[in-house]
Amino acid sequence: MTIWIDQDNCDGCKRCQRVCPYEGIALMDGVARVTDRCTSCGACVEVCKNEAITSDITPRAVPDFSEHKGVWVFAEQTDGVLADVGLELLGKARELARDLNETVSAVLMGQDVAGLCDTLAVHGADTIYLVQDPLLKEYRTIAHANVMETLVNNYKPSILLIGATALGRDLAPRVSRRVGSGLTADCTELSIDVDENTEGSKILWQTRPAFGGNIMATIANRYSRPQMATVRPGVMEKTIVENVNAEIIRISPTLNEGDIKTRILERVKELPKGTDITQANVIVAGGRGIKGKEGFEMLGKLAALLGGELACTRLIVEQGIMAQGSQVGQTGKTVRPEIYIACGISGAIQHRAGMMGSRYIIAINTDPGAPIFDVANWGIVGDVHEIVPEMIAQLSQKGSLS
Amino acid sequence: MKLVVLVKQVPNTTRVKLDPKTGNLIREGLESIVNPDDLHALEAALGIKEETGGTVTALSMGPPQAVDALTQAIGMGADKGILLCDRAFAGADTWATSLTLSRAIRKLGEVDLIICGHQAIDGDTAQIGPQVADWLGLAQATYVKEIEHLTPADPDKPGKPGEIIVKRRLENGVERLACQLPALVTVIKELNQPRYAHMERLITACTDKADILVWNAADIGVNTCDVGLEGSNTHVIKTFTPNFKRQKEILEGSRQEVVAELFDRLKKSDTTLSGKFQGRPS
Ligand SMILES: Cc1cc2nc3c(=O)[nH]c(=O)nc-3n(C[C@H](O)[C@H](O)[C@H](O)COP(=O)(O)OP(=O)(O)OC[C@H]3O[C@@H](n4cnc5c(N)ncnc54)[C@H](O)[C@@H]3O)c2cc1C
Ligand SMILES: Nc1ncnc2c1ncn2[C@@H]1O[C@H](COP(=O)(O)O)[C@@H](O)[C@H]1O
Numbered sequence: 001m002t003i004w005i006d007q008d009n010c011d012g013c014k015r016c017q018r019v020c021p022y023e024g025i026a027l028m029d030g031v032a033r034v035t036d037r038c039t040s041c042g043a044c045v046e047v048c049k050n051e052a053i054t055s056d057i058t059p060r061a062v063p064d065f066s067e068h069k070g071v072w073v074f075a076e077q078t079d080g081v082l083a084d085v086g087l088e089l090l091g092k093a094r095e096l097a098r099d100l101n102e103t104v105s106a107v108l109m110g111q112d113v114a115g116l117c118d119t120l121a122v123h124g125a126d127t128i129y130l131v132q133d134p135l136l137k138e139y140r141t142i143a144h145a146n147v148m149e150t151l152v153n154n155y156k157p158s159i160l161l162i163g164a165t166a167l168g169r170d171l172a173p174r175v176s177r178r179v180g181s182g183l184t185a186d187c188t189e190l191s192i193d194v195d196e197n198t199e200g201s202k203i204l205w206q207t208r209p210a211f212g213g214n215i216m217a218t219i220a221n222r223y224s225r226p227q228m229a230t231v232r233p234g235v236m237e238k239t240i241v242e243n244v245n246a247e248i249i250r251i252s253p254t255l256n257e258g259d260i261k262t263r264i265l266e267r268v269k270e271l272p273k274g275t276d277i278t279q280a281n282v283i284v285a286g287g288r289g290i291k292g293k294e295g296f297e298m299l300g301k302l303a304a305l306l307g308g309e310l311a312c313t314r315l316i317v318e319q320g321i322m323a324q325g326s327q328v329g330q331t332g333k334t335v336r337p338e339i340y341i342a343c344g345i346s347g348a349i350q351h352r353a354g355m356m357g358s359r360y361i362i363a364i365n366t367d368p369g370a371p372i373f374d375v376a377n378w379g380i381v382g383d384v385h386e387i388v389p390e391m392i393a394q395l396s397q398k399g400s401l402s
Numbered sequence: 403m404k405l406v407v408l409v410k411q412v413p414n415t416t417r418v419k420l421d422p423k424t425g426n427l428i429r430e431g432l433e434s435i436v437n438p439d440d441l442h443a444l445e446a447a448l449g450i451k452e453e454t455g456g457t458v459t460a461l462s463m464g465p466p467q468a469v470d471a472l473t474q475a476i477g478m479g480a481d482k483g484i485l486l487c488d489r490a491f492a493g494a495d496t497w498a499t500s501l502t503l504s505r506a507i508r509k510l511g512e513v514d515l516i517i518c519g520h521q522a523i524d525g526d527t528a529q530i531g532p533q534v535a536d537w538l539g540l541a542q543a544t545y546v547k548e549i550e551h552l553t554p555a556d557p558d559k560p561g562k563p564g565e566i567i568v569k570r571r572l573e574n575g576v577e578r579l580a581c582q583l584p585a586l587v588t589v590i591k592e593l594n595q596p597r598y599a600h601m602e603r604l605i606t607a608c609t610d611k612a613d614i615l616v617w618n619a620a621d622i623g624v625n626t627c628d629v630g631l632e633g634s635n636t637h638v639i640k641t642f643t644p645n646f647k648r649q650k651e652i653l654e655g656s657r658q659e660v661v662a663e664l665f666d667r668l669k670k671s672d673t674t675l676s677g678k679f680q681g682r683p684s
Contacts, residue, residue, distance in 0.1 A: 019640075021637075021639065021640060021641055022493070022638070039492050039493030039630075039631045040493075040631065041493060041631055041637065043639075060632070141532070141541070141542055142541065145536070165573060166544070166545055166570075166571075166572045166573055169528050169529075169544070170542070170544045170545075171532075172529075172532075173496065173500075173527075173528075173529035173530075173531075173532035173533045173536070174532045174533065174535070174536045176496075176497065176529070176533070177497065177500065177532075178536060180497075180635075181497075181635055182495055182497055182634065182636035183496065183497075183529060183636070184636055185525075185526065185527040185528065185529060205639070206636075209526075210524075210525065210641065211524060215641050215642065215643055216641065216642050216643070217638050217640070217641045218638070218639050218640045218641070218642075219637065219638055219639065220636070220637060220639050221636045221637075222635075222637065223635050224635040261540075261581065261582040262541050262543070262581050263579070263580040264577060264578070264579055265567070265578040265579065265580055266577070266578040267575060267576070267577050267578075268575050268576045268577075268578075269574055269575040270574065270575045270576060281674075281675060282675065306675070306678055307675075307678075338673045338674065338675055339668070339675060359673060360668070360671060360673060361648060362664065368652070373650055373652065374647050374648075374650055375647060375650075376648055376650055377650075377651065377667075378651050378652075378653055378664055378667055379650060379651065379652045380652070380653050380660045380661075380664065381652060382660065386657055387657060387660070387661065390657050390658060390661045391661050391664075391665075394658075394661055394662065394665060395665075395678070395679075
């Protein structure tokens with residue numbers, strides 16, 4: 001497979017360069033040339049208006065997927081408690097289903113979990129596939145993958161969303177391999193778009209960070225179904241549906257202990273230290289600009305006055321001032337509070353990756369050039385050790401604080 | 403014990419620089435390293451080898467220069483390296499990558515344990531391990547933070563498989579899991595402290611004497627249409643620099659003024675919390 005560029009016909013318009021996802025084209029002396037990053041994907045061939053690009057790739061046929069319908073969500077549960085991420089995904093699934101004019105289904109597996117169906121319905125499931133079996137009491141990879149594989153093959157969904165939790169990330173790749181479909185991990189955005197390559201059929205656009213969050217990539221799955229994606233907790237928003245009337249489809253799986261190959265010996269709960277910042281309405285976050293533990297005590301006062309929680313950057317965790325569970329960012333938590341107050345935080349891309357879903361962002365930093373200001377609604381250039389006490393003072397003066 | 407470790411060469415994304423004008427990634431001069439989690443996988447395999455005996459094979463799919471990752475693995479103590487290298491493998495998504503890796507493992511014959519990193523820092527997908535396990539029909543344990551115990555299958559007791567007992571790190575606790583061998587485990591950094599490469603071994607590993615094989619698509623018996631970009635179901639349709647910019651209104655004035663201004667903005671905003679900012683002091 002090769003791509004050729006006819007240098008005489010190239011007018012250096014750069015369209016091919018822009019469309020190339022792999023930086024496989026570079027402009028040299030005003031004409032496009034193929035670089036060694038080229039993967040022969042052929043994206044450039046179509047956009048060249050001078051027809052200067054040719055290739056020997058035979059276009060891959062897109063199979064007929066008209067039988068595949070519906071947006072599915074895996075409803076993760078442990079010990080009879082639903083994981084929030086499943087409910088969040090139902091919210092997103094509704095949006096996608098509306099754009100596709102299809103319905104939303106939840107897949108619920110476990111033992112004695114029928115009681116959870118109401119919650120799934122309220123959060124947006126039109127249909128619930130309820131799979132109960134003693135062998136599904138606890139999550140075990142092969143058992144759950146077997147069930148999911150059978151369901152997908154029998155009911156042929158078009159989209160399957162799974163939470164990017166420890167459990168979801170263990171299960172999703174195995175299911176994707178089984179059903180022969182692509183899987184995009186840790187998506188931050190999902191939308192339905194018309195695919196020009198496949199005569200206007202509607203496909204799922206899956207956007208995720210790549211290269212350590214330095215760039216975003218939009219990925220499509222044209223050649224297999226279901227289109228599978230995982231999404232981290234806290235990224236999507238729950239919705240509540242009125243006039244609930246979900247159909248429950250009960251399924252008895254055929255499982256054998258002998259096929260499962262693993263045994264759970266013990267589960268030790270270690271409650272995460274501190275509070276859950278992903279649920280907070282207000283977050284006061286501190287970075288290296290905050291002086292030591294006392295500085296964080298000051299931020300804690302502000303957080304308390306606003307009924308919020310304290311969070312921090314990675315450097316603060318590394319310095320041992322706060323626990324890992326309070327870290328916001330790419331390698332920490334994704335949060336989306338109504339108000340995020342960033343105090344003495346520079347706004348490195350890895351930090352921003354975890355807080356951009358916040359409704360309002362406020363930045364306080366001595367350096368007017370700090371990147372955090374670019375992503376803030378309101379910024380104050382100043383010393384946090386002066387501004388925050390002033391905020392505390394003004395808030396405390398008011399009688400109406402609840 | 404026959405152990406296989408999957409190692410990937412990745413760009414050091416912690417040192418990534420963006421072109422300030424175009425916002426594109428500057429790839430030139432980006433150093434390549436062994437994926438950090440994979441060093442922990444190697445350490446685990448070498449530890450098991452020291453205890454129970456056996457061989458450690460490091461396996462990687464990548465461009466010709468990925469041989470450096472195998473050199474480092476041998477430097478640390480792996481017995482041999484295999485590089486899966488073919489132009490047909492380029493542009494693979496995780497489905498095609500896992501197919502390629504699992505075919506190579508099959509070619510190695512009976513393997514007791516495959517160890518890989520939890521995730522690679524260039525893609526962060528954490529999919530390869532479970533997918534390889536699935537191609538091979540093996541049990542898996544992901545997020546492994548401790549390998550407690552390992553009993554190889556006893557040839558005197560046919561039908562009774564060996565077992566590995568691990569501790570897995572989950573969001574809200576730890577799970578102890580017994581997994582039938584052969585199995586695949588993916589490991590996290592908490593597991594161990596990787597050793598440094600041994601200088602002498604490293605030097606030999608860099609010469610032609612090093613036990614490093616290079617296999618192409620034909621060697622592992624895959625059709626080129628099933629691997630690489632052609633065998634992939636997912637494709638990147640565009641990449642872009644995230645644009646997170648907001649209005650960036652910088653409030654000016656004295657300390658009292660800026661804070662009062664800020665609270666005024668919040669009070670007038672549509673947050674459900676605007677009530678908290680009522681009664682602005684004079
Ligand atoms: C792979 C990878 C993953 C990462 N993941 C994360 C992650 O998940 N989360 C995360 O946060 N980071 C992460 N990082 C680290 C990230 O790159 C940054 O190093 C980190 O976010 C910076 O933290 P900071 O803003 O606290 O510190 P700095 O960058 O040092 O910024 C401190 C800021 O405080 C300001 N300042 C100083 N004194 C005052 C004062 N008195 N008043 C007001 N302002 C003051 C300074 O002007 C400066 O802007 C990751 C890095 C890598 C390589
Ligand atoms: N090209 C590759 N060659 C060898 N091992 C790989 C390759 N890609 C991924 N792996 C292994 O799979 C793990 C998870 O990678 P990923 O699924 O890409 O996050 C890595 O830590 C490696 O152990």
